[in-house]
Amino acid sequence: MMHSDIKSRPAYQALVPDLAGSRHLLVIEGDALPPGRLATLSNTFAPVADSLHTWLTGAPAVEGIAGKLWQLGSVEDVLDTLACATRGYGMGDRLYVLGTEPFLWSVAGAAALIGFGPGQLQLEHAGSLRRRVWCTHCHVTTENVTTGIVACRGCSRHLLVRDHFSRRLGAFMGVMVDAEAPGEIPAIEEVFA
Amino acid sequence: MSIAFKPEETFRGDYRYRNSDAAILRFPFPFPEDRYMYSVNIEPHTRSGPSDVYLHAFDVDEHYIAECRDKAITLERDPGRCQVLPHMMMAQWDTLELLMESLSADYPALFSLTKEGDDFGSLWTWINRPLGIEQRFVFGDAETLPCEPFEYITRQAQGDFAICDQRDDNLYMDAGMVTSQADWSLEFDVGMSFMEWHGPVPLAHQTGVFERALKYLLMLRLGQPVRRLNWTMSINPRLDTSPESYPEWGPDRASVTPANAGEKVHLRVELQTLWRLPRSNAILFPIRCYLASLDDLARVPKWGKRLHRVLSTLPPQLVEYKGLTRYLPAALEWLAQRDDGAELPVGTAAGVTRLNAPVSG
Ligand code: HEM
Numbered sequence: 403m404m405h406s407d408i409k410s411r412p413a414y415q416a417l418v419p420d421l422a423g424s425r426h427l428l429v430i431e432g433d434a435l436p437p438g439r440l441a442t443l444s445n446t447f448a449p450v451a452d453s454l455h456t457w458l459t460g461a462p463a464v465e466g467i468a469g470k471l472w473q474l475g476s477v478e479d480v481l482d483t484l485a486c487a488t489r490g491y492g493m494g495d496r497l498y499v500l501g502t503e504p505f506l507w508s509v510a511g512a513a514a515l516i517g518f519g520p521g522q523l524q525l526e527h528a529g530s531l532r533r534r535v536w537c538t539h540c541h542v543t544t545e546n547v548t549t550g551i552v553a554c555r556g557c558s559r560h561l562l563v564r565d566h567f568s569r570r571l572g573a574f575m576g577v578m579v580d581a582e583a584p585g586e587i588p589a590i591e592e593v594f595a
Numbered sequence: 596m597s598i599a600f601k602p603e604e605t606f607r608g609d610y611r612y613r614n615s616d617a618a619i620l621r622f623p624f625p626f627p628e629d630r631y632m633y634s635v636n637i638e639p640h641t642r643s644g645p646s647d648v649y650l651h652a653f654d655v656d657e658h659y660i661a662e663c664r665d666k667a668i669t670l671e672r673d674p675g676r677c678q679v680l681p682h683m684m685m686a687q688w689d690t691l692e693l694l695m696e697s698l699s700a701d702y703p704a705l706f707s708l709t710k711e712g713d714d715f716g717s718l719w720t721w722i723n724r725p726l727g728i729e730q731r732f733v734f735g736d737a738e739t740l741p742c743e744p745f746e747y748i749t750r751q752a753q754g755d756f757a758i759c760d761q762r763d764d765n766l767y768m769d770a771g772m773v774t775s776q777a778d779w780s781l782e783f784d785v786g787m788s789f790m791e792w793h794g795p796v797p798l799a800h801q802t803g804v805f806e807r808a809l810k811y812l813l814m815l816r817l818g819q820p821v822r823r824l825n826w827t828m829s830i831n832p833r834l835d836t837s838p839e840s841y842p843e844w845g846p847d848r849a850s851v852t853p854a855n856a857g858e859k860v861h862l863r864v865e866l867q868t869l870w871r872l873p874r875s876n877a878i879l880f881p882i883r884c885y886l887a888s889l890d891d892l893a894r895v896p897k898w899g900k901r902l903h904r905v906l907s908t909l910p911p912q913l914v915e916y917k918g919l920t921r922y923l924p925a926a927l928e929w930l931a932q933r934d935d936g937a938e939l940p941v942g943t944a945a946g947v948t949r950l951n952a953p954v955s956g
Pocket of ligand 1: 633635636637661755757759766768777778780784792793794796799804805808809813823825826827853878893916917
């Protein structure tokens with residue numbers, strides 16, 4: 403479920419071009435794309451196609467995509483490309499990101515560093531609900547978590563994955579599940595498929 | 596006024612923290628009624644109130660030296676407990692100035708500040724007698740202090756501090772010195788907005804408490820600080836109940852029995868004040884933590900009884916959120932023996948000037 407009572411959990415919305423922008427950058431995690439979503443996106447973004455660049459990661463079949471297409475290997479390539487952006491981004495730029503939550507917040511974080519404000523950014527969730535989990539004890543993040551309890555990659559403690567979310571870290575909080583009664587670890591179940 | 600400091604106290608390991616009778620009597624007991632629920636409990640910080648802790652801008656008490664030492668230990672182990680985002684330098688100086696001016700005005704026997712001018716570039720001399728510090732520095736020039744100004748001054752103050760930057764009609768937690776928190780992580784929260792960092796709190800969002808509190812704070816005025824009390828419970832008089840160190844203190848929650856609850860279970864009250872800062876327009880949020888065991892509190896009969904009633908009717912979401920689930924039954928059993936059910940007057944005042952004899956230990 404994407405809904406949560408915890409207010410730090412971001413709400414995501416379907417991307418729509420912001421006509422107040424003068425240049426548009428659409429960044430898509432190819433592996434997270436539902437069938438047919440690329441085509442509907444292209445329609446939605448048709449009005450700004452002349453000033454649109456689309457960065458697509460992974461290798462999905464591309465047919466009739468709006469704007470100028472760039473294919474990038476992975477999220478790391480997206481981050482590098484943003485970080486070494488030779489062309490200056492400014493007030494007129496709009497960034498639209500579509501993908502899993504770790505992807506969205508990795509890109510959002512890199513964009514914030516080069517000056518994108520909240521009003522210039524839209525995020526749409528697609529694909530798996532798997533989470534990036536930040537360990538409150540050793541501060542190491544564990545990627546691609548689909549279970550409600552996960553062993554931390556850094557300190558091996560079993561962490562309960564809470565809904566509390568940090569945009570800066572792009573991660574959910576993980577807290578040792580058996581701190582009060584060492585060894586009492588509830589059954590581990592898949593919940594973020 | 597002279598304060599008898601207790602530098603030998605500890606807040607971990609052998610827990611040599613104790614409250615004197617005077618410290619118990621001035622405890623900021625947070626429950627005016629037999630039931631508790633979240634509300635927008637904000638009032639002017641007027642230097643008066645039902646306890647002595649309200650008399651000064653920043654309360655200094657008998658635990659001052661020991662608390663500053665405990666803070667230094669925590670920072671040594673985890674330097675990330677102090678974080679300041681780069682755009683907060685002005686707010687750092689605002690904080691240093693507010694603390695130095697308030698402490699030296701309120702406690703002239705303990706602290707002194709001599710200024711050759713009020714503006715950036717003036718030479719200031721700060722003397723902290725309890726900690727044996729004398730520091731000459733140039734106000735506005737961080738190079739002339741041993742560390743950045745926010746860390747420098749908050750290491751010499753009891754309690755935690757957050758600084759909230761105000762922009763886009765919101766508050767952002769863009770700096771903090773957090774070594775005695777009730778289970779929240781600065782490293783996780785830094786940079787968050789008011790609603791985000793309050794995300795995990797149950798019920799209060801739904802009843803509009805945070806919306807109204809934020810509106811109120813955005814209009815906070817210079818020279819008109821406000822305050823509120825918050826509370827939770829801790830096992831042992833431990834200041835560092837952070838999520839970072841939860842593996843260390845979590846097991847203590849399983850150690851409580853009806854026999855030892857009196858000395859193990861502590862009411863943890865936070866006196867939170869809110870100050871508009873003059874140059875940065877940020878808000879300083881000091882969180883001053885007071886700890887008293889059930890043994891301590893029951894020596895004021897009204898407090899022991901009231902705590903029993905509040906805890907036995909606490910909404911289950913709050914029990915869970917505050918982490919009381921595992922030991923609440925034992926604490927209630929202990930408290931029930933000290934509650935005769937008599938009607939209690941509304942208000943937090945102790946209603947006595949002398950304490951009953953200690954009940955256990
Ligand atoms: C602007 C400065 C403030 C800061 C930096 C701050 C910070 C925090 C933090 C970090 C938490 C812990 C959340 C968690 O579980 O992770 C918290 C809890 C809470 N805050 Fe605030 N807060 C501020 C102001 C206020 C105000 C003005 C109110 C007034 C209603 C308020 C009401 C609460 C309540 C009710 C809780 C839950 C506490 C409990 O049950 O133990 N806060 N706050």
